Amino acid sequence: MPSFVSSPIWRVAFALLTKSTLRHWGQAKGSYLLIIAIVALGVGSLNGIRQASRAATANFGLFNEAISGRSDFLIEAPAGPIRETQLPGLAPLSRQPDWHLLPVIEGPFTQVSADGEPQRLLRLIGLDLVAVANLPTFIDREFAFGQAESRWNDWVGAAPRVWISSSLAADSGLKVGDSLRGAVGGRMHELEVAGMLGDADNPVPEDLLIADLPAAQAILTRVGEIDRIEAVVNDRAARQSPARMAEIEDRVRALLPEGLVFRAAAERIAERADMTAAFRLNLTILSLIAILVGAYLILQALDTAVVRRRAELATLKSLGVGQRALFLTLMLESLLIGTLGSILGLGVGVLLASGAVHLLADTVNALYFATSVEAIRMSGVDIATGLAVGIGFSLFAGLLPARDAMFTPPAQILSRGDWSPGFVWLRRPWTGLALVGAGLLCLLLPPLPLAGGARLPLGGFLAAGCGIIGAALLSGQTLVWIARACQRVAVGAATKLALSRLADGSSRHRLAVAGLVVAVAMVTGMVQMVGSFRVSIERWFDVRFQAELYVSERTAGGASAVNGIAPEVLQAVTTGPAVTFADTLYISPVGAPSGRTYLGGVDLGAWSGRVAQIWIKDPGALAPAADAQPAFISETFARRFDLMEGGKITLATPTGSRDVTPIGIYADYGNEFGSAVIAAEVWKQWIQADRAINTSLYLQPGTDANVVRDALRLRFPGLEIRNAQELRTLALGIFEQTFRVTSALNGIGLTVAIVGLALGLFSLFAESAGTWATLRRIGFPAKSFALTAGVEGAGIALAAWLSGTFVGLCLGWLLIYVINVQSFGWTLVWHLPVGAFLGLGASLVVFGFLAGALTGAWHRRGLS
Amino acid sequence: MTTTATRSAPEPNDPPDGTTGALAVNQLRKSYGAVEVLHGVDLDVQPGERVALMGPSGSGKSTLLNCICGIEPADAGQILISGADLTKMNAAELERTRRESIGYVFQSFHLLPTLTARENVEFPGQLIGLAARERRERAGALLDQVGMSHRAEHLPDALSGGERQRVALARAVMNSPRLVLADEPTGSLDSVIGDQVLELLQTISDELNIALLLVTHDTDCARICHRTVRLHDGRIAKPD
Known part of the structure; x- marks a missing residue:
């Protein structure tokens, strides 16, 4: 055992931990089990997503390895x-x-x-x-x-x-x-x-x-x-x-x-891992948000514990227990919570991973490459990461309450009632302003290039984090303003009392508002991004998919798990009597200056006229470079290779390096690596292939598309043939699946924040026990008691919703115009789901009132 | 038996003369903002001596007590506990002095709610690193002395007010302090129980030769003290 553990401070802290803290745990088993469960859920989310995404993407490697053993080197064509x-x-x-x-x-x-x-x-x-x-x-x-x-x-x-x-x-x-x-x-x-x-x-x-x-x-x-x-x-x-x-x-x-090119077999694994780096990073960030919100909940719960033990802490101070010993005791308690929660979380992670792995594998299949699920495995790194994150966040969450406990005055002063709460700094705007300022500066950072061609909008994420926390710290002032405005029109003793307490804007009121603001901002921002993405995709569908039937290879996987349609099959499908025109797409991965991208072959003439697109730059708007093949390029491709204003790029194809030059830029939400399309005949020469990935059939006017579809299905059972509505449903299904994890984490975040509000109210009312006791003695009725507490809860929720919505709007802007553009290179239509915002606000205010009234009533029962 | 601000005539309970007093307060001044609460207070308490500190509300009794136990810093003057000057100490030294040299008895007991009566008494010993066996033996003896052996394993919630104050008394003297500060120790108790607690205070002070500074409004409480000091508007009143 290290020698410092036998020092007086550690000795006292251990004594307090065993004789006081753990006995408090014993008296409130439910509360502490809940806190430990929250840590477990946070660690479980993080580890579960790590393990699930690894299991869902690990099996993309060399499938023959199971038979032939691991290869050492690969010999491949450049493309x-x-x-x-x-x-x-x-x-x-x-x-x-x-x-x-x-x-x-x-x-x-x-x-x-x-x-x-x-x-x-x-x-x-x-x-x-x-x-x-x-x-x-x-x-x-x-x-x-x-x-x-x-x-x-x-x-x-x-x-x-x-x-x-x-x-x-x-x-x-x-x-x-x-x-x-x-x-x-x-x-x-x-x-x-x-x-x-x-x-x-x-x-x-x-x-x-x-x-x-x-x-x-x-x-x-x-x-x-x-x-x-x-x-x-x-x-x-x-x-x-x-x-x-x-x-x-x-x-x-x-x-x-x-x-032919040579490379180590391990490079291929790494390359595939690079392809999903951004996807996995986004999941990790989302799971970190979940644990961050969990940390807030732990903070609230520990703070409640500190407030309830205030008299005891004051007595300890009077007996000569030092500040550092008290701080250490509280931090040891956080450490214990973090350790127990993390160990439990490792198990929860495996359970969550088992549930999520197929969902993630489907997403990877749909968006990146063919993969299959392998068994969930917990590695030593998973264990270390889970413990480090769980314990780290618990200690972080315990800092404020521990600091608060440290500054608890001796009993002689506490009983005199002239002690002010410990989170005084929350009443000062400087920390919040500094964080918001730092967030704005972070916006100037360029995206960080990842291996494989993906980009990480580091500045955007940092700006979001700093901005949300900074604005949350400032948002307590909203509560004060609202309360002061309402005071002028308030009637009734209970309401006036509640508003006077809110207008005072104590540190704990502000902390409760801040926690809820983070959750509301996160949910509001994400709802905007998902909604905007959906609206953009629907608009894209409405414009882009004008054909009657869509034909592709029948597979159980996503778009990437295709071999292509055999040329004779394609010929037979596209030359039927009902077909007036077929928009056929050939596509192949090719090498790009950084990572890889896609090169497609189409009928460029049809794309300029008959085949509708959402054009970011109309065909012909960009002057083609000399000695390069004209191409329409996707917005993602244009942003990734800096071709928004035209230019030239060299791509590595199976027949050597080829130059393409953009003559138009179209919207495409299909992949985040970008694509360029050239004339189909040139594509066949360059790629040395002739299998199309899909074809869209435009039928004779008056033809019943479903009759043609059914006839084709009978004739070509190996093809997937869908009408426009079926394709739309399929695509939106993939979209919903992609954002299912986001929605789940949003739900967890909001639930945790609401529980945090309830815990925050517990702290508030526990700290005001003297006031409540006085009110009870002077005959303040139970109903008024509940009303006062309810108005306090509703006021906090209202202030949090207003501030959180404002912060969420800023976050929505950031997600859509900075993070999305930098990550994926596509522009979304900003969609504001006003109804959802109002619904969230009304629900929060009602919940805040009920939580306040119930918590207040519970406290009143406990008063002597 | 008691006089105002004068030492009583030598009696069996009179304090022995000592070269170093248990407490010496010299020209103590304390202000809150522009308001001076203590205007140069002088007070000496000898080892084993019991002094009652009386005065109306707002006279500065609590402030004086808080300054003596190092919770509130003095603006000027000296506070010597067994010769060591509190006004020159840093926070850690003040905490150590509170742990080792001063016992405190509160009006509202302030027992630690999760600790049994025995553990509450043992706790100050644990703070100064007393060996477990010695701690147990001393706590047992003190509980016996205050008549609480039979309730040693009970939590504070299960004890009556008088019982809690007895345990608090035992806790206050666990580390053999030179000085015990008692702030209205009978204020939360009825007169019968209050009398028992006062008798205990007297007995413990005598047997362990501990100086006692007893803050009270009740002149009856002062009967166990060798002398009474009156504080008026932040000054020690001259004896009548």
Whole structure:
């Protein structure tokens, strides 16, 4: 035990903790369990979201890893797939004894039920199974698949056969020899189950589907292509030696043919992690807000405890207990609350993560890339983070009450009644003004570039944090102004008494207002942002989606989990008699100067006329640069690459570096990495692909779109065909799903703040026990008692709502015009849900009145 | 038995003469803003001596008591507790003096509500780092002395007013202070119980040779004291 613990201050603090604090806990078990539960919920939210987002995004990596073991290096094309014509150049590499080369192709395969409904998204991995079976890492795994090695000639070149995970087999009731039905690229496939992979000792991802390379190429209609070549070092001991690995890396690089790039396998994982960095960061910030509001609640609860123990603290002071010992005792209490709450929160986090993981995986699927869920795991970093955040915030929350306790005067002075409350600084505006000023200065900070091309609006977040807390500290003055204005027209002793107390604006009144202001501002700001986003998307839909039918590949995943529509299928769909025009979109990820972006191919002429867009810069408004391909670019693309006023950008495509120049800028809320679209024919040349991601069908006037839709659905069961309304419902569903976590955290924040108000009222009335006792002795009726307390509660709620709404409007502006623009590069239409604001205000005032009246009545019963 | 501001004639209870007084207040001045509350107060209390401090409301009794126990700083003058000058001490030294050299008895008891009677008495000993065994033995003896052994494990809520004040008395002398300050110790008690408490105060003061400064409005309370000092408008009144 450290020596300082035996010092007099620590000795006294420990004695007080065991003999006083813990006994108070014993007397008010419910209250303290609630405080611990609040910490647990805060830590649980943070850790749950961390674990869920990790589990939801972790399985994007190399799906064949479960079979072949971890690869060491990857050989890829700079953009797009590797062509088989490039493979002869790899011959010198393949002749080396130190490593195995493993060509891989992968794509989505949507399992379809007997009645044609998509069931689940599987990942089809095509591997050279002979090469896999010879891998040293594979032999260790002892998969049944390896035992079939001697009969490999039975299945090479045979009908498509796949190995599925044991868990998928169990879930789907599939046995060896059964048929697995699914859709790829708009076409239906029947695959024979050749075997099962994995068991309890050697688990493989549930959504893994392994096929021989040629079979997978055929299923994915990508004959002649592979996605990458993985290199596995044979000497596994060499992996532990950085020098040996560097030597091997140098040799691989030296033998690498032109047109292919080399990188460590870990870089690919990191790149995908970078893609979701902003998404995960936003979730983390939201969960931190939840725990910050929780800290306020702890502050209120500890403050209530300090006020209720005031006489005891005063006695301790009289007996010679020093300020520092009292401060230490209160901080030890906070530490205990934080520790217990954090430990509990680690468990809560796992539960929340289990509940949220599928929600987040769906969002990642819809917005970023195909992923699947893996088991929730709590790492050492999770435990450390949870404990650090829970304990840190609890100590932070305990600071003010501990400071207040420290300045409690001895009993001789307290009993004289001339002691003023400890949060005196709250009555002075300087801290609030300084924070608001700092927030304004933070607005000048540029966004912080993240790896992968995302940007973090650090200045915006700091400005929001400083502004909200600063304005909350200043908002107590609103209470004083409202009360003074009402005093002139107040009638009745109870109301006048309540207003006089509010007009006095004690520190505790101001603290109660400040806490509620933070919650109201946060909720008001977020409601505006979500509402504005929804209105913007609806407006975009109204303008952009004028076609009658929308055709895409049928998948169980989101927009990113597509292989593309096979050209012959597309041809058949778009040349039907009812179709007058098809707006077909081809799209591919390409390299950009920072991170990656998307390059699309469309009919540029149609986009300039028939296909409606919300144009930020009309077609032709920007002068094209010479020697570059004309392109329409999304607003996000324009802001990200500083092309709002035109210019030129070089993109890395499978056929080399290509320059594009914007000739118009359109609104697009589809992805945060931006996209540029060029003429479809040029896109096909550059990308060396011909599979469209979707097509919009414009039908002959008078055609019943639903009849055409149904006919197409019958003819092409592997395609998803929706009318405009169905597409809108789907898109808004994805939107709602994306913001579900935000809404949940908003709800938690508001609930916590309202409970905080109730606790704040407890403190207020406990501190005024003398006044209440006097009133009771002079015959103040119970009803008047409740009315006085109720008016105080309602006054605090009203002041908090007015101030919070003002702060929330500023926050809404900040979110829409700074944070959103810097993060995602798109402009939203600012929408003010006035009805929701008024509803929130009315609810708060009513709740404030009821909370005040009930708390007051409770205190009155306790008076002697 | 008592006189006003004069030492009583030597009697069995008279304080022994000592070279260092338990309390010496010299020319103490204290103001609140522009209003001077104490105008150069002089007061000596010898070890084992009991002094009643009387005076009307607003005469400065509470202020004088607060200055003597170091809760309120004096503007001028000296306060010596067993020779140590409070006016020269910093906050930590004042706290230590309150812990080690002064016992305080309140009108409204101020027992710590979560501690049993025994723990309340033990608590000052814990503050000065007294060994657990010594603490227990001394607290037990004091509770026995004030007739509260049978209620030692009860919480303050379960005790009557008189019982609480007995426990408070035991707590005040736990650390063997040279001086006990008692502020209207019988003010919250009925006369019978109040008399018992006063007798206890006298007994403890005699047996432990502790000086007592008793602030009271009640002339009857002053009967246990060797002398009475009257405070009027912030000055010690001259003896009649």
